[in-house]
Amino acid sequence: MITLHLLRHAKSDWDGGEPDHDRPLAPRGERAASAMAVYCRQQGIAPDFIxxxxxxxxxxTLAILRGGLPEGAKVETTREIYEVGAGQLVARLKTIPVRTRIALVVGHNPGMEDTVRLLTGDGVGVKFPTCGLATLESASGWAALGPRKAELRRFVTPKDLV
Structure with missing residues (x-):
C-alpha cells in the first residue's frame, strides 16, 4: 500500500509584478500553510519522499509545512511539475523511488485537481483551493499508478482547520 499526499501551494501574492514562477506567498498563504503544518503534525503525516x-x-509553502513534518524525508525540487497536467504529473509520480511508502507532492492547479480525478476515476473530483491537501492510497506501486488505481481517503482545506 502506498500513500500519496497532494498539496496545492498556499495563496500567493499577485501584487509584486513578478513573473508567475517567482510569486511569493501572500500573508494569507503563510497563515494557511502554518495551519496545515499543525494539521500534518497532529495527523502524523510523515512522507518518505517530497x-x-x-x-x-x-x-x-513547503518551508512552512516542514515545521509539521518529521525530518529525514528526501526532497526533490523540480520545474518538471510546474503547471503540468494530470498525465504529466502521474508520469512523474511513476518514477518515485520504489521503496517510498508515503510521498508528498507540492504543486499547482489544475494539475493537482485533475490528478485526483484521474487516479480515483471520480468524474467530479475535488475542488482544490490553495493549500488544499488530498490523501490518496493505492494498492499498486508507484510504477503502476494510473486511472482508477487510487482511492481518496481524505481531503482537507485551510477552512476546515479553523
Whole structure:
C-alpha cells in the first residue's frame, strides 16, 4: 500500500509584478500553510519522499509545512511539475523511488485537481483551493499508478482547520 499526499501551494501574492514562477506567498498563504503544518503534525503525516515544484510559492509553502513534518524525508525540487497536467504529473509520480511508502507532492492547479480525478476515476473530483491537501492510497506501486488505481481517503482545506 502506498500513500500519496497532494498539496496545492498556499495563496500567493499577485501584487509584486513578478513573473508567475517567482510569486511569493501572500500573508494569507503563510497563515494557511502554518495551519496545515499543525494539521500534518497532529495527523502524523510523515512522507518518505517530497516532490516540490520549483516555483517560489511552492517552495515557501513547503518551508512552512516542514515545521509539521518529521525530518529525514528526501526532497526533490523540480520545474518538471510546474503547471503540468494530470498525465504529466502521474508520469512523474511513476518514477518515485520504489521503496517510498508515503510521498508528498507540492504543486499547482489544475494539475493537482485533475490528478485526483484521474487516479480515483471520480468524474467530479475535488475542488482544490490553495493549500488544499488530498490523501490518496493505492494498492499498486508507484510504477503502476494510473486511472482508477487510487482511492481518496481524505481531503482537507485551510477552512476546515479553523
Amino acid at each position: 516532490l516540490c515544484s520549483s516555483a517560489r510559492r511552492t517552495l515557501e
